Amino acid sequence: MVAALVGDPARANMLTALMNGRALTASELAQEAGITPQTASSHLSKLEAGGLVELEKQGRHRYYRLTDDDVAGVLEGLAGLAARTGHMRVRTGPKDPALRRARICYDHLAGDLGVQMLDTMRDRNLVRQKKQEIELTAEGERFLAKHLQISPEMLAHPRRPVCKACLDWSERRHHLAGTLGAAMMQRFNELKWAARDATPGSRVVNFTRTGEKQFATLFGNGKD
Amino acid sequence: MVAALVGDPARANMLTALMNGRALTASELAQEAGITPQTASSHLSKLEAGGLVELEKQGRHRYYRLTDDDVAGVLEGLAGLAARTGHMRVRTGPKDPALRRARICYDHLAGDLGVQMLDTMRDRNLVRQKKQEIELTAEGERFLAKHLQISPEMLAHPRRPVCKACLDWSERRHHLAGTLGAAMMQRFNELKWAARDATPGSRVVNFTRTGEKQFATLFGNGKD
DNA sequence: ACAATGCTTCGGCTACCATCGAAGCATGAA
DNA sequence: TTCATGCTTCGATGGTAGCCGAAGCATTGT
Numbered sequence: 001m002v003a004a005l006v007g008d009p010a011r012a013n014m015l016t017a018l019m020n021g022r023a024l025t026a027s028e029l030a031q032e033a034g035i036t037p038q039t040a041s042s043h044l045s046k047l048e049a050g051g052l053v054e055l056e057k058q059g060r061h062r063y064y065r066l067t068d069d070d071v072a073g074v075l076e077g078l079a080g081l082a083a084r085t086g087h088m089r090v091r092t093g094p095k096d097p098a099l100r101r102a103r104i105c106y107d108h109l110a111g112d113l114g115v116q117m118l119d120t121m122r123d124r125n126l127v128r129q130k131k132q133e134i135e136l137t138a139e140g141e142r143f144l145a146k147h148l149q150i151s152p153e154m155l156a157h158p159r160r161p162v163c164k165a166c167l168d169w170s171e172r173r174h175h176l177a178g179t180l181g182a183a184m185m186q187r188f189n190e191l192k193w194a195a196r197d198a199t200p201g202s203r204v205v206n207f208t209r210t211g212e213k214q215f216a217t218l219f220g221n222g223k224d
Numbered sequence: 225m226v227a228a229l230v231g232d233p234a235r236a237n238m239l240t241a242l243m244n245g246r247a248l249t250a251s252e253l254a255q256e257a258g259i260t261p262q263t264a265s266s267h268l269s270k271l272e273a274g275g276l277v278e279l280e281k282q283g284r285h286r287y288y289r290l291t292d293d294d295v296a297g298v299l300e301g302l303a304g305l306a307a308r309t310g311h312m313r314v315r316t317g318p319k320d321p322a323l324r325r326a327r328i329c330y331d332h333l334a335g336d337l338g339v340q341m342l343d344t345m346r347d348r349n350l351v352r353q354k355k356q357e358i359e360l361t362a363e364g365e366r367f368l369a370k371h372l373q374i375s376p377e378m379l380a381h382p383r384r385p386v387c388k389a390c391l392d393w394s395e396r397r398h399h400l401a402g403t404l405g406a407a408m409m410q411r412f413n414e415l416k417w418a419a420r421d422a423t424p425g426s427r428v429v430n431f432t433r434t435g436e437k438q439f440a441t442l443f444g445n446g447k448d
Numbered sequence: 449a450c451a452a453t454g455c456t457t458c459g460g461c462t463a464c465c466a467t468c469g470a471a472g473c474a475t476g477a478a
Numbered sequence: 479t480t481c482a483t484g485c486t487t488c489g490a491t492g493g494t495a496g497c498c499g500a501a502g503c504a505t506t507g508t
Contacts, residue, residue, distance in 0.1 A: 002306045004231030010466075012225060026485060039467055041486050051309035060475040060484050074301035081298055082226045085275035232496075250455060263497055265456055284454045284505045 005050045006078065010035050011043050015052065015066070015075055023056060023065035102205040104196060108181030109188070109205065113215070117184075118176045120219040127163060127176075134163035136180065144180075147218055148187045155179045188215075229274045230302060234259050235267050239276065239290070239299055244323050245426040247280060247289035296427060297330045326429040328420060329390060332405030333412070333429065337439065341408075342389075342400045344443040351387060353398075358387035360404065368404075371442055372411045379403045412439075 006012055010033040017024060017032040024032070030040035044064055047053045052071050056063045066072050102113045109117065121127045126140035136144075136152075144150040155162045157179050164178035176184070188194040193211025197204040207215065230236055234257040241248060241256040248256070254264035268288060271277045276295055280287045290296050326337045333341065345351045350364035360368075360376075368374040379386045381403050390401035400408070412418040417435025421428040431439065 001231060001233065001236060002309075003227045003229075003236065003302050007225060007228030007231035008466075009225065012227065035466085036468060037485065038469085038487080042466080045486085049309075051305065062485070070301075071305060074298065074305055077294075077298040077301055078227050081275065081295065085226075085273075234496080259496090260498060261455065262457080262499085266496080269456090286455070 002050055002052065002074075005047055005052060006075070008043070009033075010039070011047060014040070014043065014047070014064075018053065018064065018066050019072060019075060023063035025061045025063055029064060098197075098204045098206075102194070102207065104185070104205055108175070108177050108185045109194075110175050111205075113205075113207075113219075114175035116221055117215075117219045120221060121176070134176070134178070136163055144184075148184065150180075150183050150187060155183060226274055226276070229271055229276060230299070232267070233257075234263070235271060238264070238267065238271070238288075240303075242277065242288065242290050243296060243299060243427075244320050245290070245296070245428070246423065247287040249285045249287055253288060293328065293330055293427070300329055300334070320428070322421075322428045322430070326418070326431060327427045328409070328429055329399070329427075330401065330406075332390070332399070332401050332409045334390070334399050335429075337431075337443075338399035340445055341439075341443040342398060344445060345400070351400075353389065358389055358400070358402070360387055368408075372408065372415075374404075374407050374411060379407055 006015060013033040014029045017029060026040055026044055027037055029044065030037045033040060033043075035043075044053065044055075048055055048064075051067055053064045054067050056065070066075075100111055102109065102111045104110065108114070118127075118129075121140065122129055124139075124143075125137055126143050128135045128137055141152055161178045162180050163176065164181070175181070185194075188211065191211070191214075192208060193214055194205050194207045197206055230239060237257040238253045241253060250264055250268055251261055253268065254261045257264060257267075259267075268277065268279075272279055272288075275291055277288045278291050280289070290299075324335055326333065326335045328334065329338070332338070342351075342353075345364065346353055348363075348367075349361055350367050352359045352361055360379075365376055385402045386404050387400065388402035388405070389398040390405070399405070409418075412435065415435070415438075416432060417438055418429050418431045420426070421430055
């Protein structure tokens with residue numbers, strides 16, 4: 001039974017870690033779940049047998065990812081049901097402080113800095129947010145063009161929205177997703193303000209000294 | 225954790241027995257699951273605490289039913305995943321043939337007719353499907369406007385996609401979800417082609433005689 | 449009042465399975 | 479070859495949860 005697989009806390013933590021769509025190695029997943037590699041190995045083979053995850057061998061690493069969107073969808077549904085009853089997950093977020101501060105979520109900035117960025121943009125009327133819906137204002141467009149050289153036509157996409165609120169894993173508050181969130185992250189990269197950590201599979205985003213400074217100028221909240 | 229609740233075989237059997245939307249007594253559920261009443265009692269209180277089932281007291285009987293369509297939807301999703309790997313539950317799908325033929329999944333049409341509808345729409349190039357992603361074609365827009373008076377702007381929604389593939393519980397194939405799936409179901413209702421069964425909580429969808437005829441004209445596969 | 453039905457609570461048993469230490473296998477590096 | 483890393487398999491242990499018998503409430507019927 002599939003549900004029994006998801007039912008175990010250790011396996012549920014692994015699956016949650018895979019929910020961002022990226023593939024993780026067995027050891028990374030073991031650490032996510034807070035168990036030893038040999039226990040994780042047992043769990044992962046069960047998840048694979050159950051068709052929930054796929055395995056890709058690469059050298060001496062073994063990368064696991066969710067099989068497809070159907071699996072992710074069902075997991076989201078389960079999370080939704082769990083959320084209604086307040087029976088939320090015990091394990092709240094990443095322990096790693098660097099991961100907590102700034103990381104990649106799909107293709108945009110998440111973590112403390114990601115939440116801070118959206119907060120500031122909202123405060124300064126660069127975007128308007130109603131629940132999970134976010135709209136870019138005219139003021140916001142001017143701001144993006146001036147400071148980050150991002151134009152509206154760069155953000156157009158047939159199916160993906162420009163702005164989207166994405167619930168932050170560690171902060172439990174929204175950060176900015178959508179084509180704008182992706183474009184901004186890409187721009188940070190190009191400007192050498194920030195870069196994904198070199199260690200393969202890591203989702204940590206490291207800011208350079210000047211990048212940190214510039215980011216604070218644009219989106220700082222005075223707390224750092 | 226919700227998944228752990230569904231994971232236990234005895235509880236899973238009870239939930240499956242409730243999938244047709246009708247309420248059953250504790251003893252009936254005990255029999256369905258093949259366990260004694262006292263064990264069933266323990267399970268049922270857990271399911272209730274987890275928000276999966278609702279209790280209605282009536283005399284010395286206690287009727288349990290699934291909390292709402294969201295729960296049913298997630299259970300369908302789980303059953304769908306289980307079906308793919310051949311790791312089927314012993315009890316495969318709804319026994320009730322009416323439920324198997326046409327039922328509500330969240331807010332759209334599921335069951336044999338739901339799968340058939342998407343099949344036909346795909347065959348006639350009304351939609352294009354790539355894995356779980358479905359796109360409405362220009363031909364599809366014309367078709368919807370002509371035969372069901374559904375216009376594209378009726379389908380726009382900030383967060384919900386217009387088309388989405390949803391894995392069907394009984395058929396193990398995709399049917400059409402998203403705002404289009406919902407709009408079509410609503411239109412069937414308005415046109416008096418079909419209606420949800422009157423018995424409270426039932427997810428069965430009954431087609432009228434003319435409705436069946438019209439539906440077959442638009443989406444029939446020649447097998448009926 | 450008494451009995452019958454439907455369901456729950458309590459206590460103890462048992463089986464399953466997650467977990468980890470130790471050892472083994474594979475890949476890659478020196 | 480030799481060593482290091484990443485992961486798996488084996489074996490033993492322990493905790494948890496499903497399970498049922500017996501007894502206890504509650505509701506209904508006579």
